[in-house]
Amino acid sequence: MFKRSLTALAFLFVLILTCFIAGSTEAADSQKVRELNRRFAYWNSASVAPYCTFDGGRKFPSKYHKSDNRDNETGKCDDGDSIMFNALLCSVGEQDGCDAVKRSKTNDGRWWRSPKKARETATEGGSETTFSNDHAVGVMLYALETNNGDELEEWIRYLNKGRLQNIHPAYCKDTRCAFKLFDCPLLDRAAAILARPNFLCGPPYRPSQALAELRRAHEAIEEKYNELPAKEALAPGFKQANELVKKLLDQLSNLSSAIETEAERAATLARAAANLDGTVALLNAHVNDAGFARNNVSVAVYMLMKYGAADGPELRLAASQVAAKEPRNAFLEYVAHGATDKMLDIILEKCRSEADDRKKPQQPRHQWTWERTDQEIAHRETMFWDCVFVAKLYKAGDIRAQYNGLPGVSNAAGELSNQQEKLVARIEEVFDLLNGLVNGDAATDPAKYFGKFAEREFKRKVAEIETKAKKIGKEVATQAKLIERTIRNPRVEDILNPGFNPFPTNPGGPFPRIPIPGQGRILPW
Structure with a gap:
């Protein structure tokens, strides 16, 4: 009985001592924090921290x-x-x-x-x-x-x-x-x-080869037109179609830059995930x-x-x-x-x-x-x-992550590449019309190119191509808004194309092969 009482007293003593030490430690820590706050106010004052x-x-x-x-x-x-x-x-x-x-x-x-x-x-x-x-x-x-x-x-x-x-x-x-x-x-x-x-x-990007070739083709058409002796007769139709080509080539240039940017954005994500x-x-x-x-x-x-x-x-x-x-x-x-x-x-x-x-x-x-x-x-x-x-x-307190993970990955480069192909097709359609004017077809088949009916038909074809191009422009603008939404709010996983995920389940596995449009090369990530 005496031994049990002694054991109980010893346990009670240890418990009291532990509580006392814990309380003393907590009080000491609290005192240190108060001292830190006092010093912080001094360090952060205008007369102390230098500018x-x-x-x-x-x-x-x-x-x-x-x-x-x-x-x-x-x-x-x-x-x-x-x-x-x-x-x-x-x-x-x-x-x-x-x-x-x-x-x-x-x-x-x-x-x-x-x-x-x-x-x-x-x-x-x-x-x-x-x-x-x-x-x-x-x-x-x-x-x-x-x-x-x-x-x-x-x-x-x-x-x-x-x-x-x-x-x-x-x-x-x-x-x-x-x-x-x-x-x-x-x-x-x-x-x-x-x-x-x-x-x-990433690999250095160069201007799209397709765009460069189309610009050279357009310059060749303009040179041939300027050499024609009867170019004044063709002027109304040519100028209308030519202005459309210039506008579409500028649109293609902007689209090519956007594709290269989106391809590199995806490649950057792939490299970061490594x-x-x-x-x-x-x-x-x-x-x-x-x-x-x-x-x-x-x-x-x-x-x-x-x-x-x-x-x-x-x-x-x-x-x-x-x-x-x-x-x-x-x-x-x-x-x-x-x-x-x-x-x-x-x-x-x-x-x-x-x-x-x-x-x-x-x-x-x-x-x-x-x-x-x-x-x-x-x-x-x-x-x-x-x-x-x-x-x-x-x-x-301890470091708290401000971002929950890498942003969502989009297939924007692929979507924009589809629009690029459509736009190139529209430009080639206008080229066909212009080539008919400057390559001698007007001389062999004047009814097709001269007169009120021919002029109306030519303008109709140009307007039809322009309407198709405007539709492409709207599709590109929609995609651009989705891209902008991700750029503005990268803290949120904002996947532009739900279900598209170029990253493998196994982080040690191969990374996606992302094409560089117009160059036939790939990024080996």
Whole structure:
């Protein structure tokens, strides 16, 4: 009886002790969160987090140069990595960050390191290029966070211009900015999520061969007409038919471009579905140097997990390996393990309080702590925006995917190709009429081409062809509206042609062979 009482008392003691420890831990955690909130208000105040002020534009979040005095902002911008840090700030809801990235682009579709450098159109050369491969992820982060497929596609088309001229694509006009093959998986994923074509990573497209041949045939007809001695007699009928041909050729040109865009959109989705981005992230986790290169791995994984509808074992492993190498890095800890108690401890350890700053004012505000190694003690020169960023991550909780999967895949290229064939047939019908005028048939059978009846019959045939062409135009316009619906709302699976799914059940199986209209080649995806 005595032993049972002793056992019961021991159990009760352990239970009370456990509850006490749990309560103490909860109270301690609550206290840490309150301290984080106090510090966050200080870091995010106008007098602490630095901005770059420059002539001709709004200020934007930026580092300061090492030698700068904190009380004077003018001319102190260390904005070399601005687009990356502002994209990360944008991803946690800092609108100043989103605005800074947006204003770092010029009208030609090119992105620069910062709004200041974009306005100044900085020259190439020297120790710093006007853009960097690392910053490309910043552009993708911004486009995904703001759901801005238009600017992403404009950038891709800008990068692809040189490639179409057999010039290696590059982010800037310096050889150090060359686009690399390993950049493709991330760019494919970003473009696919936003339902945009990534021309840069597929076979280079050329203008439709069929369109080129039809234009040459039309030029030959016009040359023959201009050589006819009696062309004035044929003028009314010829001009009517010729104007229709010009209009239909322009329509065919637009349709060919749309087909190529839709074919590449589907090919981009196919490449993204191969999940090569996870493999590249894992490889980089092994080979990237310490410091910013290692941080870039976690930035890519963060982007893929939050926006890329990707959370495979390769990404988790890559994030964990990088975090293990830098165990006192709040951002790496977050990407690898979520908003943990350890992350909170690191933030409070490395991000100064207002009381700390009063004792010894922080100078210079020069570092984004999380891109440096633990040994560099970069937090002693924090720019504070890095602290704002991780604090917002912690308060938001673990990474929550904003996209449920890749958008629905359409058969738009196939549908538009059918309309293209019909349009080509209509153009060839008009050619037949024009050839009859200019190839001598009018001289051998004048009743067929001259006189009121012949003129009315000719016009009737032209009008009939034009009516058929208008019907094709309406069908193309309907398909274009369906395509636009998917582009506007890529977060929702908006399958244009229900039941069409070019992806196999087994992700390791073969990908669809998508034709490139007018070229007789296929994309081997």
